[in-house]
Amino acid sequence: MTYTTYEKTQYSDYKEDEVRDLYSYTEPPKKLPSNLPKPDFMPSYLVRTSDMKLVEASKVQEGYCTLSYSWSQSGEVIKNEKTGKSHRIDNGKHEIIFPGTPIQENSEREEQTLGEVKYVKFEGLIQEICKDFNIKYIWYDQMCIDQEDEKKKHAEIHQMHKIYSNAYCTIALIPELMVEAQGQGSRVAWFIATMTYDRVFQEAQWMKRMWTLEETLLSSKILFVGRNAHCWWYRLKEEYFPVFRKKTGNDVATILNYAHARTTTNKHDHVFALANVFPEIMEQIKLSYKQNVQELILQFYGLLAKKDLSILFFGPYGSYENMFEPSINNSIKNNDTNKTEYNLPVPIKEFDLPSWTGVYGEHFHDTGYKTSFRNYTVIGRTLRITCRGLTNEQHCKQISGLESFGDIIPPFPEQNLNGDRSWVLVILVPTPSSTKEKLIGVARTTKRMLNSNDYKGIALALQTISHFVSIKNKKLQWISKTSKLETTWFDFQRLVETPQYTHQYVLLTGVRFINPDIELYTHYPIIKKDGDYYKAIGMCRIEHDDYLFNDLTLEEQAFEIH
Numbered sequence: 001m002t003y004t005t006y007e008k009t010q011y012s013d014y015k016e017d018e019v020r021d022l023y024s025y026t027e028p029p030k031k032l033p034s035n036l037p038k039p040d041f042m043p044s045y046l047v048r049t050s051d052m053k054l055v056e057a058s059k060v061q062e063g064y065c066t067l068s069y070s071w072s073q074s075g076e077v078i079k080n081e082k083t084g085k086s087h088r089i090d091n092g093k094h095e096i097i098f099p100g101t102p103i104q105e106n107s108e109r110e111e112q113t114l115g116e117v118k119y120v121k122f123e124g125l126i127q128e129i130c131k132d133f134n135i136k137y138i139w140y141d142q143m144c145i146d147q148e149d150e151k152k153k154h155a156e157i158h159q160m161h162k163i164y165s166n167a168y169c170t171i172a173l174i175p176e177l178m179v180e181a182q183g184q185g186s187r188v189a190w191f192i193a194t195m196t197y198d199r200v201f202q203e204a205q206w207m208k209r210m211w212t213l214e215e216t217l218l219s220s221k222i223l224f225v226g227r228n229a230h231c232w233w234y235r236l237k238e239e240y241f242p243v244f245r246k247k248t249g250n251d252v253a254t255i256l257n258y259a260h261a262r263t264t265t266n267k268h269d270h271v272f273a274l275a276n277v278f279p280e281i282m283e284q285i286k287l288s289y290k291q292n293v294q295e296l297i298l299q300f301y302g303l304l305a306k307k308d309l310s311i312l313f314f315g316p317y318g319s320y321e322n323m324f325e326p327s328i329n330n331s332i333k334n335n336d337t338n339k340t341e342y343n344l345p346v347p348i349k350e351f352d353l354p355s356w357t358g359v360y361g362e363h364f365h366d367t368g369y370k371t372s373f374r375n376y377t378v379i380g381r382t383l384r385i386t387c388r389g390l391t392n393e394q395h396c397k398q399i400s401g402l403e404s405f406g407d408i409i410p411p412f413p414e415q416n417l418n419g420d421r422s423w424v425l426v427i428l429v430p431t432p433s434s435t436k437e438k439l440i441g442v443a444r445t446t447k448r449m450l451n452s453n454d455y456k457g458i459a460l461a462l463q464t465i466s467h468f469v470s471i472k473n474k475k476l477q478w479i480s481k482t483s484k485l486e487t488t489w490f491d492f493q494r495l496v497e498t499p500q501y502t503h504q505y506v507l508l509t510g511v512r513f514i515n516p517d518i519e520l521y522t523h524y525p526i527i528k529k530d531g532d533y534y535k536a537i538g539m540c541r542i543e544h545d546d547y548l549f550n551d552l553t554l555e556e557q558a559f560e561i562h
Helices: 122-132 150-158 160-165 190-203 210-218 252-259 269-275 293-307 452-465 545-549
Strands: 005-007 010-012 022-025 045-048 053-056 065-068 076-079 086-089 094-104 110-120 137-139 170-173 222-225 230-232 327-334 339-343 376-379 382-390 423-430 437-445 475-480 489-491 505-508 513-515 518-530 533-543 556-561
Touching: 005 122, 010 230, 065 210, 094 122, 110 122, 122 170, 150 160, 160 210, 170 210, 210 252, 210 269, 252 269, 269 293, 293 376, 423 452, 437 452, 437 489, 437 545, 505 533, 533 545
Parallel strands: 005 094, 065 137, 065 170, 170 222, 533 556
Antiparallel strands: 010 022, 045 053, 045 137, 076 086, 094 110, 222 230, 327 339, 376 382, 382 505, 382 556, 423 437, 423 475, 489 533, 505 518, 513 518, 518 533
């Protein structure tokens, strides 16, 4: 979609009733206030929408709005194959469709024909939208940034975080947002519109661009304007679009979850757009499109890791699996699980980044988990963490023969008098540097008879646990689910790869991620020995970690993660 269409007859959901239908209007039902409050910060220039003239913002005595849009939907984008630079050509093919004449088909349904179609350039389209929503002054890059003056351009990019955060609201242009009238008269059923909203937003070009992510994160309010429908950000389902709620502020893991799935026309902009979300990092970045992009992005991620170690808070693909088609040509056969693992074409993979950036997985978002650990440094591609680590170097010898170990699993106890049929298989293990033995959970079941799949699951759990604690004695026992015995549980489902018995792994016990609202669970990074260095492979969630770790006296080590 190179050019954008805007219909003057718009659907919206401002009416709060029990049915929560959408309604059609010949003009937007709610306009912005006539005089927007003037913020403390003003951009260098603004566009006066009455005549679309550029004016000095210092002479404007009221507030302004900002525009967020996908560059490829504002005209034809032409790339110079020799220089690699792209430029936009606007042939005035954007459409404004005015209301037509109502046609009464029958007593229950009314339709409206399309009226006059006016073809305009992009600024004409923006002017019409601003007129409908009563926006007097607006800022957007095409007009407010001198694209030919490098010095002025860089100065404006450096203060983009101020421009969007101080705007009254941001108008997000979503040309794909369109509602089909399937109700009676001017109404359209809310559930139809909701499905349309969810699907359209997930597939919209605007949701795939890095600059629009930056603008989203910095904006205090967002009004989405589509072809024939508009809505405010708070009307979208939070579970589908948590990015619009910004619960966790500038949490690094959350922002990287969104950012790694976004694209840019120029690779340098992956850094310049994202760095604006972190102004203190933006101040340390040289704004030049001539510098080596690989060195630039490595510098940026290094600064990001120094700011917040939640850069390590990632795991296997989740929502990305619904966003990207897997590449069968780049599939990998995992010999341990006998499964084929497909490579997803996630945009961040275009860059050669170290494992601690989460490039091989997907960051968790809006979890509220944070760590206070600070004993680490970042130099180039190396994240050097100095802390205690839990590992078992003898795991290979201890897990041999576990594929056929049904005879070492004890029989189920007699059924409890209270009728409890839920059982927990635990193993009693010695802990490093401690004379005590601790219980670690292996499996939960309500069965009285285990099958081959159950045995395989137990074997895999023991194999994985053996990478971190000794299981050579194989002291397995069943206890009731309601037992008062303290037990620690490991959850390794948050790793980007299944631990293999041929490799050594370390659980970084010093890097503890906690959420004050969820005391039961904590998270720790897992790293894999890879030659002379280590590779970050995700997080391990532990239930009742204090029981296992409270009397450990492990020595600190330096782990260099590449």
